[in-house]
Amino acid sequence: MSHAPGEGLRTRSSGELPVRVVSARVSLTTRLANLWARRELLVGLIVSDIRIKYKNSTLGLFWSMVSPAFTLGVYYLVFSIFLKNGYPNFVIYLFSGLVVWNMFQNSVNTATGVIVDRAALVKKVSFPREILALSNVGAAIVYFVVQLSVLIIFVAAVRHAPAWKFITILPISFLSLYFFTAALAVVMSAINVYLRDMKHLMEVLLQLWFWMTPIVYSYSHAIAPHLQRHGLTWIYFLNPITLIVVTFQRVFYVSTIVHSTVAPHPLIDVLPTWSYDKFLILNAVLLGISVVAFFVAEAIFGRLEGDFESVL
Amino acid sequence: MVDVIAVEGVSKNFKIHHERHQSLKERLLHPRSGTTEVFDALNNINFTVSEGETLGIVGHNGSGKSTLLKCICGVLKPSAGEIRLRGSLAALLELGAGFQTELSGRDNVYLYGAMLGFSRKMVDGIFDDVVAFSEIEQFIDTQVKFYSSGMYVRLAFAVAVNVDPDILVVDEVLAVGDERFQAKCVDRIRRFQQEGRTILLVTHNADQVRALCDRAIVLDGGDMIADGATRDSLRIFREHLMADAVEHDPSHLLGSVRIESVSTPSGSFEVKSGAGLHLDVSVVSQNAYSGNFVIELFTHNGTLVSRSDAQGAPVNLTPGHNHVVVDLSHVPLLDGVYDLNVGVTDPLGHNVVAWSERAATLQVTYDGREGGIVELGASIRQE
Numbered sequence: 001m002s003h004a005p006g007e008g009l010r011t012r013s014s015g016e017l018p019v020r021v022v023s024a025r026v027s028l029t030t031r032l033a034n035l036w037a038r039r040e041l042l043v044g045l046i047v048s049d050i051r052i053k054y055k056n057s058t059l060g061l062f063w064s065m066v067s068p069a070f071t072l073g074v075y076y077l078v079f080s081i082f083l084k085n086g087y088p089n090f091v092i093y094l095f096s097g098l099v100v101w102n103m104f105q106n107s108v109n110t111a112t113g114v115i116v117d118r119a120a121l122v123k124k125v126s127f128p129r130e131i132l133a134l135s136n137v138g139a140a141i142v143y144f145v146v147q148l149s150v151l152i153i154f155v156a157a158v159r160h161a162p163a164w165k166f167i168t169i170l171p172i173s174f175l176s177l178y179f180f181t182a183a184l185a186v187v188m189s190a191i192n193v194y195l196r197d198m199k200h201l202m203e204v205l206l207q208l209w210f211w212m213t214p215i216v217y218s219y220s221h222a223i224a225p226h227l228q229r230h231g232l233t234w235i236y237f238l239n240p241i242t243l244i245v246v247t248f249q250r251v252f253y254v255s256t257i258v259h260s261t262v263a264p265h266p267l268i269d270v271l272p273t274w275s276y277d278k279f280l281i282l283n284a285v286l287l288g289i290s291v292v293a294f295f296v297a298e299a300i301f302g303r304l305e306g307d308f309e310s311v312l
Numbered sequence: 313m314v315d316v317i318a319v320e321g322v323s324k325n326f327k328i329h330h331e332r333h334q335s336l337k338e339r340l341l342h343p344r345s346g347t348t349e350v351f352d353a354l355n356n357i358n359f360t361v362s363e364g365e366t367l368g369i370v371g372h373n374g375s376g377k378s379t380l381l382k383c384i385c386g387v388l389k390p391s392a393g394e395i396r397l398r399g400s401l402a403a404l405l406e407l408g409a410g411f412q413t414e415l416s417g418r419d420n421v422y423l424y425g426a427m428l429g430f431s432r433k434m435v436d437g438i439f440d441d442v443v444a445f446s447e448i449e450q451f452i453d454t455q456v457k458f459y460s461s462g463m464y465v466r467l468a469f470a471v472a473v474n475v476d477p478d479i480l481v482v483d484e485v486l487a488v489g490d491e492r493f494q495a496k497c498v499d500r501i502r503r504f505q506q507e508g509r510t511i512l513l514v515t516h517n518a519d520q521v522r523a524l525c526d527r528a529i530v531l532d533g534g535d536m537i538a539d540g541a542t543r544d545s546l547r548i549f550r551e552h553l554m555a556d557a558v559e560h561d562p563s564h565l566l567g568s569v570r571i572e573s574v575s576t577p578s579g580s581f582e583v584k585s586g587a588g589l590h591l592d593v594s595v596v597s598q599n600a601y602s603g604n605f606v607i608e609l610f611t612h613n614g615t616l617v618s619r620s621d622a623q624g625a626p627v628n629l630t631p632g633h634n635h636v637v638v639d640l641s642h643v644p645l646l647d648g649v650y651d652l653n654v655g656v657t658d659p660l661g662h663n664v665v666a667w668s669e670r671a672a673t674l675q676v677t678y679d680g681r682e683g684g685i686v687e688l689g690a691s692i693r694q695e
Contacts, residue, residue: 018398018399019396019397019398020386020396020397020398020401021394021395021396021397022383022384022386022389022390022394022395022396022397023389023390023393023394023395024389024390024391024392024393024394026389037429038426038429040426040431040432041426041427041429044422044423044426044432045423045426048412048415048419048423051414051415051419052412052414052415055414055415055455120409121409121410121427123387123409124387124405124409124410125387125403125405125409125410125427125428126385126386126387126401126403127427127429197337305389306389306391307327309326309382309387309388310326310327310328
């Protein structure tokens with residue numbers, strides 16, 4: 001190719017340009033590599049998600065802090081004054097579980113419909129489609145961080161020391177939460193393209209799921225005695241969110257056994273009395289499972305995405 | 313020469329669900345209802361595009377050209393085969409599909425750039441060019457939902473052509489904006505060509521392909537029926553279009569008229585610039601038919617020099633051989649080879665009834681001092 005001499009023209013060297021392959025089957029490693037290569041798009045989508053949510057509002061992201069802070073305030077009033085259930089500092093227990101749950105629920109709820117909602121984009125521009133679902137998870141993480149800060153500020157304000165030793169497990173627990181949530185979000189976003197009821201079904205299932213997770217009640221107090229009698233404890237822990245919630249509660253609520261604040265002050269088992277090592281091992285195993293689940297989700301998404309065009 | 317795009321054995325079939333049950337309830341109630349038909353949009357397409365080449369993909373609606381393009385862009389996955397692309401690609405498909413209407417033009421430029429696969433840093437570098445090209449400086453921080461449709465498309469086009477892609481894919485979008493903006497777009501495409509970039513142009517506008525492409529492939533019903541120099545491919549495209557139209561022609565007019573030959577009294581198509589030219593065209597018709605006679609003249613690299621057609625040139629064909637005379641009083645062309653197309657259309661000039669692409673090749677000789685295509689007879693003097 002001869003180049004006309006002139007300004008603004010550049011010589012092009014094609015030797016080192018990356019080669020991209022479009023074919024019917026894409027291997028999982030290629031999928032993941034493509035995903036990693038487009039991380040800037042992921043960040044861009046997360047930022048635009050949050051911008052759109054708070055567009056034209058003066059206080060912006062500050063609102064995402066006001067709302068959980070207000071919720072926390074209301075819970076504090078309700079559970080320490082009106083509805084005394086006997087758990088001291090119940091609001092910390094409740095909120096450390098809710099922080100985890102909100103992240104999970106927000107992600108899955110928004111991601112399930114996302115491919116259908118952005119059909120115009122999916123049909124015209126080429127990019128790894130699961131990034132749309134992952135951007136919803138990413139936005140949920142931002143709100144999660146905000147809520148977690150509110151919790152930490154509250155814990156500090158009431159001078160409630162967290163379980164310092166267990167804090168090192170939190171990152172592992174958080175990563176499990178991320179990968180498991182991402183896996184479910186990615187799969188659901190693809191299934192919803194073919195079965196549009198999935199979005200509504202998911203909303204109902206998530207409510208049920210909420211009550212299967214020890215957030216407003218204590219696993220050790222309300223569930224464990226009944227299950228242990230039949231040796232069925234493991235069934236309850238099939239729900240991966242349970243372990244994550246319990247880990248967060250262990251870190252922020254700290255006490256495993258407390259004296260009830262209601263007379264005649266009996267002892268209540270609030271949290272499992274597991275050692276640090278047991279928490280660490282269980283969380284590590286869950287992280288492994290979650291990462292595998294994410295890979296499986298990617299593979300399923302790859303299978304399902306081929307026919308999006310004919311259904312969207 | 314490096315292959316920038318290699319399409320190998322690409323097929324794409326769509327499952328068409330008749331009476332599709334999309335809700336869970338309907339699926340559960342009617343597990344096997346509805347029929348599924350497989351529609352082959354592309355059959356075993358093979359071709360390569362070298363660096364710096366501009367390839368036209370032509371075909372009429374439903375020929376599979378958009379499907380092929382979407383496969384190349386990676387929007388669709390082929391059912392079989394693979395496509396290898398070297399370097400980055402920007403596609404001018406449905407412009408502005410990636411825009412978030414709630415965000416400002418500025419934010420959308422970055423988001424759209426990221427969707428096309430370009431980093432924030434790169435977009436930073438070209439941001440001013442994008443804004444200048446799109447001509448919406450004063451509205452760049454306005455939410456895109458307040459843009460007019462022209463502004464919307466201009467901004468999207470500006471991003472796609474300024475992100476410095478190695479491969480540019482253009483799908484019938486040269487019809488955006490006003491005439492001045494269109495000219496700007498064509499200019500930009502020509503600059504891309506000069507810079508040695510690879511361009512894919514998809515259109516059913518033969519003039520555009522002739523003007524911009526070195527090579528063209530023709531698709532018909534998902535098959536590739538031609539791959540070669542633009543002139544050859546376009547001839548096949550026109551002929552095929554005609555053959556295809558015959559099958560769908562209710563009045564059976566098509567195919568009944570045929571251009572048999574084009575000749576000159578001397579038998580030679582060499583003409584001195586400025587001299588006249590007399591053409592004898594022999595048209596064979598099975599029925600009596602009244603239509604219009606069309607004559608087109610193209611330069612060797614595909615610029616339309618002149619088209620005389622429609623209302624001005626009615627012909628009344630009788631069954632059998634007809635003799636149509638075309639007199640060009642003087643040919644003001646400069647040195648060169650020109651292609652001559654002749655044809656017969658219906659009286660309104662909407663449908664082609666008979667066509668002969670490159671019916672003759674004109675060799676013009678010129679001994680004056682002017683350069684270009686046409687002699688203006690300029691006389692320059694100082695007063």
